[in-house]
Amino acid sequence: MEKMxxxxxxxxxxxxxxxxxxxxxxxxxxxxxxxxxxxxxGIQYGLTSLCFMLFGFFLMLLMRWQISKPGVPIPVFGxxxxxxxxxxxxxxxxxxxxYNSFGAMHGTIMVFLAVVPLAFVAFSNFVLxxxxxxxxxxxxxLNMASYQAFVIGGxxxxxxxxxxxxxxxxxxTSYSPLATMIPTxxxxxxxxxxxxxxTSGLLSAVNFIATVIQLRAPGMTWMRLPxxxxxxxxxxxxxxxxxxxxxAAAVMQLMDKVAHTSFFLPxxxxxxxxxxxxxxxxxxxxxxxxxxxxxxxxxxxxxxPAMGIVCEIIANNTRKPIWGxxxxxxxxxxxxxxxxxxxxxxxxxxxxxxxxxVFFQTTTMIISIPSVIILTCFFxxxxxxxxxxxxxxxxxxxxxxxxxxxxxxxxPLGFNISDVHLxxxxxxxxxxxxxxxxxxxxxxxxxxYYWFPKMTGRMMNEFWGRxxxxxxxxxxxxxxxxxFAQGMAGMxxxxxxxxxxxxxxxxxxxxxxxxxxxSNNIMALHTWILxxxxxxxxxxxxxxxxxxWSIKHGKKVDSxxxxxxxxxxxxTATPPPHTNFxxxxxxxxxxxxxxxxxxxxxxxxxxxxxx
Amino acid sequence: MDFPYIVEPRRDTGLYNAKLxxxxxxxxxxxxxxxxxxxxxxxxxxxxxxxxPHGWLNxxxxxxxxxxxxxxxxxxxxxxVSCKLRQYRRFKFFxxxxxxxxxxxxxxxxxxxxxxxxxxxxxxxxxxxxxxHLVERSKDFDLAKKTGRVTIHGHEVDHEVELMxxxxxxxxxxxxxxxxxxxxxxxxMERYGPWHHTYLAIYFTLTALHAFHVICGALVxxxxxxxxxxxxxxxxxxxxxxxEVSGLFWHFVDLIWIxxxxxLYLL
Amino acid sequence: MNNSMTMNxxxxxxxxxxxxxYIFVFIALLAGTFLTxxxxxxxxxxxxxxxxxALTIASVKxxxxxxxxxxxxxxxxxxFCVMGxxxxxxxxxxxxxxxxxxxxxxxxxxxxx
Ligand code: HEM
Ligand SMILES: [Cu+2]
Numbered sequence: 001m002e003k004m005x006x007x008x009x010x011x012x013x014x015x016x017x018x019x020x021x022x023x024x025x026x027x028x029x030x031x032x033x034x035x036x037x038x039x040x041x042g043i044q045y046g047l048t049s050l051c052f053m054l055f056g057f058f059l060m061l062l063m064r065w066q067i068s069k070p071g072v073p074i075p076v077f078g079x080x081x082x083x084x085x086x087x088x089x090x091x092x093x094x095x096x097x098x099y100n101s102f103g104a105m106h107g108t109i110m111v112f113l114a115v116v117p118l119a120f121v122a123f124s125n126f127v128l129x130x131x132x133x134x135x136x137x138x139x140x141x142l143n144m145a146s147y148q149a150f151v152i153g154g155x156x157x158x159x160x161x162x163x164x165x166x167x168x169x170x171x172x173t174s175y176s177p178l179a180t181m182i183p184t185x186x187x188x189x190x191x192x193x194x195x196x197x198x199t200s201g202l203l204s205a206v207n208f209i210a211t212v213i214q215l216r217a218p219g220m221t222w223m224r225l226p227x228x229x230x231x232x233x234x235x236x237x238x239x240x241x242x243x244x245x246x247x248a249a250a251v252m253q254l255m256d257k258v259a260h261t262s263f264f265l266p267x268x269x270x271x272x273x274x275x276x277x278x279x280x281x282x283x284x285x286x287x288x289x290x291x292x293x294x295x296x297x298x299x300x301x302x303x304x305p306a307m308g309i310v311c312e313i314i315a316n317n318t319r320k321p322i323w324g325x326x327x328x329x330x331x332x333x334x335x336x337x338x339x340x341x342x343x344x345x346x347x348x349x350x351x352x353x354x355x356x357x358v359f360f361q362t363t364t365m366i367i368s369i370p371s372v373i374i375l376t377c378f379f380x381x382x383x384x385x386x387x388x389x390x391x392x393x394x395x396x397x398x399x400x401x402x403x404x405x406x407x408x409x410x411x412p413l414g415f416n417i418s419d420v421h422l423x424x425x426x427x428x429x430x431x432x433x434x435x436x437x438x439x440x441x442x443x444x445x446x447x448x449y450y451w452f453p454k455m456t457g458r459m460m461n462e463f464w465g466r467x468x469x470x471x472x473x474x475x476x477x478x479x480x481x482x483x484f485a486q487g488m489a490g491m492x493x494x495x496x497x498x499x500x501x502x503x504x505x506x507x508x509x510x511x512x513x514x515x516x517x518x519s520n521n522i523m524a525l526h527t528w529i530l531x532x533x534x535x536x537x538x539x540x541x542x543x544x545x546x547x548x549w550s551i552k553h554g555k556k557v558d559s560x561x562x563x564x565x566x567x568x569x570x571x572t573a574t575p576p577p578h579t580n581f582x583x584x585x586x587x588x589x590x591x592x593x594x595x596x597x598x599x600x601x602x603x604x605x606x607x608x609x610x611x
Numbered sequence: 612m613d614f615p616y617i618v619e620p621r622r623d624t625g626l627y628n629a630k631l632x633x634x635x636x637x638x639x640x641x642x643x644x645x646x647x648x649x650x651x652x653x654x655x656x657x658x659x660x661x662x663x664p665h666g667w668l669n670x671x672x673x674x675x676x677x678x679x680x681x682x683x684x685x686x687x688x689x690x691x692v693s694c695k696l697r698q699y700r701r702f703k704f705f706x707x708x709x710x711x712x713x714x715x716x717x718x719x720x721x722x723x724x725x726x727x728x729x730x731x732x733x734x735x736x737x738x739x740x741x742x743x744h745l746v747e748r749s750k751d752f753d754l755a756k757k758t759g760r761v762t763i764h765g766h767e768v769d770h771e772v773e774l775m776x777x778x779x780x781x782x783x784x785x786x787x788x789x790x791x792x793x794x795x796x797x798x799x800m801e802r803y804g805p806w807h808h809t810y811l812a813i814y815f816t817l818t819a820l821h822a823f824h825v826i827c828g829a830l831v832x833x834x835x836x837x838x839x840x841x842x843x844x845x846x847x848x849x850x851x852x853x854x855e856v857s858g859l860f861w862h863f864v865d866l867i868w869i870x871x872x873x874x875l876y877l878l
Numbered sequence: 879m880n881n882s883m884t885m886n887x888x889x890x891x892x893x894x895x896x897x898x899x900y901i902f903v904f905i906a907l908l909a910g911t912f913l914t915x916x917x918x919x920x921x922x923x924x925x926x927x928x929x930x931x932a933l934t935i936a937s938v939k940x941x942x943x944x945x946x947x948x949x950x951x952x953x954x955x956x957x958f959c960v961m962g963x964x965x966x967x968x969x970x971x972x973x974x975x976x977x978x979x980x981x982x983x984x985x986x987x988x989x990x991x
Contacts, residue, residue, distance in 0.1 A: 135614060138628045206635045213956065214616050214628050241967050244639045245646035252650060252816060259805045261812035263650065267659070281662070281809040286653050289975045290646055340967045344978055353983040359974075625954040634957045638964040645968035649975055656976065670915060677911050685904040688947050692897060862947045869939045872911075873932040877918035878925075 036140035037578055041147050042126030043455065045117050046448075052154065053114035053441075054544075057537065059106040064533050066094040067498035068526035088166055096496035100169035101186065103494060105157070107172025108190065111298065112197050113154050115436060118444055119305040120239070121146070121204045124232040127451060128208060130569035131226050133217025133587065133607075135579040138210035146203035153196030160189030171494065173295070176264030176287045180256045181271050191254045198247045205239040208232060217568070219587035223329070224606065226567050226591040227322065230329050231308030234336040235301050242297035242340065249290035256282075263287075285350060292343035300339045302436055303403070304332060306443030307374055310396045313446050314378055316565045317393040318385035319602050321592040324377040331370035331377075338367040348416040349423050357416040364414035371407055375400060391465030395446035398473050399439055406434030409484065424494075427487025430480050438476040445472070448547070453562050457574045458554030464542040471539025478532035482525040489522045498526050564603050566593055571605050618849045633856045637863050644867055647817055651874065654809045664810045665878070666777030667803070668723070673876040676719045677868065683712035684865045687832075687858045694851040699843060702854070706836045709861070713829035720822050727803040727811070731763055732774065733792060734799040741767045741790055742774050752794060760793040761800070814875050821871060824864045831857050903946045910939045 032040060062081075065074050071093050074081065078092020088098040125143070129136055137143045160167040165184030168174065179187050212233050216225070225233075252263040260278065264287045267280030315322040322328070344352065344360040378400055387393065409431045412418040422428065445468070452460050491499045503518040561570040572581050585607040593604040620627045655663050686708040693701035726744075733741040743765015752759030766785050768774060776782065801807050805815040835853055842850040914935040922928050945951040950961070977983060 139632060142632075202636075202639050206632055206639070209635055210628055210632045213624055213631060214621055214626065237963075240635060240639050241642050241964060244643035245649075245971060248643050248646035248650070251820070252647075252812075255805060255812060255816055259812075259815070261805045261816075262809055263654070263812055263816075279806060279808055279812075281654065281658055282812075283653050283657050283979070285979050286650055286975075289971075289979070290650075293646075293971055293975075337963075340970055341974070344974070347978075351985045352978060353985050356978040356983045624956055626956065631956070634960060638960050641961075641964050641968055642971070645971060649972040652972065652976060653979060656980070670918070674911060674915050678908065681904065681907045681911065684907075684943065684947055685900060688900050689897070692900070859948055862943050865947075866940050866943045869943065870936050873914055873918070873936050877914065877932055878929050 034144065036136070036144045038125050038129050038137045038140065038143060039455070039576060039580075041143050042122050042124075044147055045122035045125060045150070048151065048154070049114050049118035049122060052109050053118070054540075056106050056109035056114055057540075059102045059109070061533055061537060062094060063099060063102050063106065064526075064530045066099055066496065068530040070497035070500055085161070085166070094496070097169060098166060099496040100171075100494070101161075101167045104168045104171050104174070104190075105161070108157065108168070108194075110436075111172060111302070112194070113150075113157065115302050115440055115444075116201065116298075117150060119309075119440060120232065120235055120301060121150075121201075123228075123305060123309065123444075123447055123451075124204075124208050124236075126455065127569055128229055128232055129211060129215065130454075130572065130576060130580055131229055131567050132212060132215060132220055133568050133581060133585040134211055134215035135581065135584075137207045138214055139207050142203050143207050146200045146207070149196050149200035149203065153193045153200060156189055156193035156196065160186045160193070163189065173291055174253065174287075175291075176253060176256065176282075176284055177266070177269055177271075179253065180265060181269075181276070188254065188257050191250045191257065194250045195247060195254075198243045198250070201239050201243055205236040205243075208236040209240065212236075217585050217587055220606075221587075223326070224587055224590050226308075227311040227325065227328050227332075228305075228308035230332050231304045231311070234332045235304045237336055238297040238301050238304075238339060242294045242301075245290045246294035249287055253287065285347075288347055288350065289344070292346045293340075295346060296343040297339045299432070299435070300335055302440050303371075304335065306399065306403075306440040307332070309443045309447040309450070310378065310399050312565075312567065313392045313396040313450050314381055315592040315594065316450075316563050317388040317390065317396075318381055319388070319594045320381060320385045321590075321594055322377065323381040323383075324373075325590070325592065327373055328377050331373045334370040335367060338363060338370070342367055345414055345416075345419070348419045352416075361414060361416050365411070368407065368411060368414070375404060375407070390449075391460070391462060391469060392446045392450035394466070394469045395442045395449065398469070399442045399446065402434055402438035402442060402476070406431060406436075406439050409434065422487060424492055425487035426483040426491045426493055429493050430483035430487060433480050433483075437480065438473070442472070442476075445469075445543070450563070451569075452547075452550065452554075453557045453574065454569060455575055456551050456554070457557055458550050458552075459557060459562065460550045460554055461546050464546045468539055468543040468546070471542075472536065475532050475536035475539065479529050479536060482529055486518075486522050486525055489518055491518055491522065499523070561605075564601075566603050566605050567591055568606055571607055618846070618852065627852055629852060629856045630859075633859050637859065640863060640867075644817075644820075647813070647820070648870070648874070651813045651817070654813060658809070661772050662775055664775045664777070664808060665779075666782065667810070668814075668876045669726070670876050672719060672723055673872055676716055677872050679712050679716045679719065680865050680868050683709045683716070684862055686712065687861045691851070691854050691858050694847070694854050697847065703836065703840075706832060706854075710829055710833050710836060713825055713832070716825055717822060717829075720818065724815075730803040731765075732771075732801055732803070732807065733761075733763070733797055734801075735767075735792070736796050736798050739767055739769055740771055740774060741765060741792060743787060743790065746789060754794055754797060754800060757794045760791055761797070762789055762791045764789050766790075817871060817875070821864065821867055824867070828857070828861050828864050832861065899946065903942050906942055907939055910935050910942075 026035075032044075035041065062074060062077065065072075073079075073092035074094070078089070081089035081094075082092050085098065088095050088101075094102065125137070157167075163185055165186060167184075167186040168179070168190035169182050169184065169186065170179035174187070174190065212225075212229060252261075255261045256263050256265060262279045262282040264284050265276065265278045265280060265282045266284060269276045269278060269280060311322055311328065342360055342363045344356065345364045348357055348360075382397075387397075409427070413422055413428065413431060449460055449465055452458075492502070495502060499518050500523070503523065506517040557574060560572065560574045563570070568585055568587070569576070571585065586609075587606045588609055589604060589606055591606060593606075595602045596604050615621070616626075616628050618627060620630075624631070686705045690702050690705035690709065693699075693705060729745045731743065731745055735741060741763065743763035746762040746764050748761050749759040752761055764787055766787050767790065803811055805812045835850075835857060839853070840850070842853070914932050917931050917935070918928065920928075922931065950957070
């Protein structure tokens, strides 16, 4: 391995090894549960969202079993489910209704309770104030309220599994009238939960933007901000302006559910062959517009923080300035702006006319340009550098092609002609999972391995990190690559039996293997995916153990800056004390001054005064 | 280390933290109400011809409420100016007015809600429609069992469309009288609640959300007027900032009403 | 109470002059309210004109509140930018949604016998 340069940062006070300054000890509850300290809130958010992620993953495993072996009892967990959920899991197999519930909740939990809170809130909370040299968030108590609202929202979502009728069943997109007409109160819980989660997101977004604008350390000009900060800054604006319309939509759907209004219910709506007893006059498309007005910016909420994390790690481990810093910043801004203008590419098949489709198709193609610029900058940064292949870097490197696959497969979806064939098939599932799962989640792993030493003062284990990495990389692809094939063969998403009935019906009418039916090879991929998913679950075990074991037993860091990094979070004590820096740092240079000729070390911290 | 820019503005941005925070929050509020206004437009444009109601709300009450809110806005500004001038008594006076006006607004609004919840549209067995405010129900009135009768103060029309436009000139000459209708003649009876029509749905949703903001704003201002005003004696500068920030929120609530009023009452 | 003031934030509402300004705005808002009620009783020929008139008056009133009561007019560029983009995205939300759901821009399925 590379040699460690021992540097002791200028701001290391005598209290360096303690999380809290000596003079007051607020006790356990104040330190870890009701703390306004941004670092603690970051860790709270991180652990909570990791738990949600594990839970969402587990729901998915059960669904994959059901898809590949419809009606067969689930080993081990089946009887357990039956005990807890009763009839819905009769004989230890998922009923179609329960399958729909799990699908809806998997999506909701993964997006709103796992990836957004981890990528956006947890990482910005811990890292962002440190990176800009701020003592805390601009509004520490609001920050705490944000976490509390988040927990309440999460608890409401989880409770809905146990009510009669079960959790929401209409997908994470909750299209009306379906969502309104399914006879379960799960949807009400979903909507109420969303209102809390959205509120928590808004509070965080306000906080981050105000922090970046107001609390940058002296000398930390806009163009000296690490790209991570820029990415989170843009993300905050996406949350701030795109979430409220969904909140409005949630309120309206809630009214439809509880006050029996007809915001999204058209005149003449029939349910089960009967005219529904509603006033009608509503617009189902209205829900879709409001949902996707959030939904598309949301996907950039999922990806921009990941790009920010990857950028930090690549710069650090290539020991080179990142290539095209300004292009990165302007691209992120462009993405932020444009992502408000593309949403209806999710709605090409709702009877949209050609003029509208062409408009949204054009904006969609334009927005892919800045994404490509960002990816290209990262690739060029690798060129000719002597890369340190540690675990964070491996994950960051894997992010690049995985996000590449996800992004490029988005293009055929962006053209309305090709989307007619691909819409609502497994191709979509593969597309966005490539972006979010091996993409964003890899970046999150990278970030966890990278900043873990700052949080705890210890390193995570390298060997098990590598096991985790290679296992995840291989089995993510085992799972998602076949879905492209299934989707292009015409397999629709959201079918409780994985398309068995559909396929059988078509085949019996027209003979085997005609267009429309699904060939045995395509159906057999379900089994392949199922086992891939199980192994993917297994290789997460080393990660989980590593994470908790290393807190106490990991290798101690030998300096506050174990990665020899330039940004400010590494220039203070480990873990950073309350209010972060004993003296407000002063910033003299850009974020990525690695291997600057004429310096005796291969990195120059941002706060190192010029000679 | 003192927390920066709580009181004094940062040099390059010219803002103290809370002011930036409230403006960002208001930006998100613009999108929240913006989405609901978009919903309003879409529902209205999508309504079947002639089936979008006009003049269902009492313009005079609405006007009165508008004036109440506008007045509360000027008292809010004056409260802030008083703080800036370090005139504590005047501040107390003006914000007391603000709180009273806020409560007046909520009272008037609930009266309007009550009015809608006692207003019925009755589909008669003969295909006609009776419409008006409930006067009384006989003791044995039961729609399901078809017993008893109900008395409303209103009028009868041949088609539902005729109930929609209450702004048209002829609507002024409608004779309203007490009508007693036996349950046997009633096919369906529905109040003017949010479920009755998408117009009422958006009306109730928008105004309830707005009223929620009024109440929250009044609570904050009430806090700053009461227990929160202790800060005046320790840190008047910071207290003045709080009054400014809560004032910004209050003006925004007023601003939303400026659009709600014509959109729901007049057009 | 004393009248000495420590001024360090941008705008100064202190003078009697600016109080007079606020009162003027207040009167304008009241006038706008009466004007819009009055205009709503007049038939301008088509409902569209009535809508345009009412919304114009409302916008002027909203401008007065935002510019003077919320002193946006003397506020820094930062806040202007944020609110400007917000207004833009709101316009996009409403405009594009209405455009794409208007009957002219929808596909009409024709049932061929
Ligand atoms: C960069 C270029 C991208 C393009 C051109 C693109 C295009 C599209 C299109 C057109 C759809 C709708 C397909 C359909 O429903 O028929 C779609 C779906 C989706 N995309 Fe992308 N996308 C891109 C990047 C991303 C990114 C970066 C993410 C997330 C991090 C993402 C997440 C999603 C999700 C979650 C869906 C599915 C939503 C659902 O129906 O449940 N996409 N994409
Ligand atoms: Cu999209």
